[in-house]
């Protein structure tokens with residue numbers, strides 16, 4: 432099983448985002464029973480659901496996380512596990528900033544900045560101040 436494979440909370444079998452559903456129950460501002468399952472294994476009574484093929488979109492993922500803030504989560508651990516499990520599908524391994532940081536590291540340059548890039552005047556000012564403090 433690959434590192435990024437999802438696992439169904441109900442049957443324990445591998446799961447691909449296209450066939451995954453995040454489901455939970457809501458009562459007022461309290462939410463509980465978060466589960467990541469096959470579409471066919473959504474727990475009965477879980478009225479709230481978001482399809483895996485939607486939640487792997489960065490905007491949908493962040494909207495889902497943002498909507499949970501301010502809600503009372505009765506059992507946060509399953510929700511945390513779901514967010515961690517889905518994150519690799521959202522935050523791609525070829526994130527350009529991460530790639531530039533790896534290149535920068537190999538050149539001994541500044542992380543997060545593509546080698547050869549001239550800093551903005553504001554960033555350069557901050558950099559000089561930092562360097563002067565050495």
Ligand SMILES: [Zn+2]
Pocket residue numbers: 439440441442443444468469472
């Ligand atoms: Zn299942």
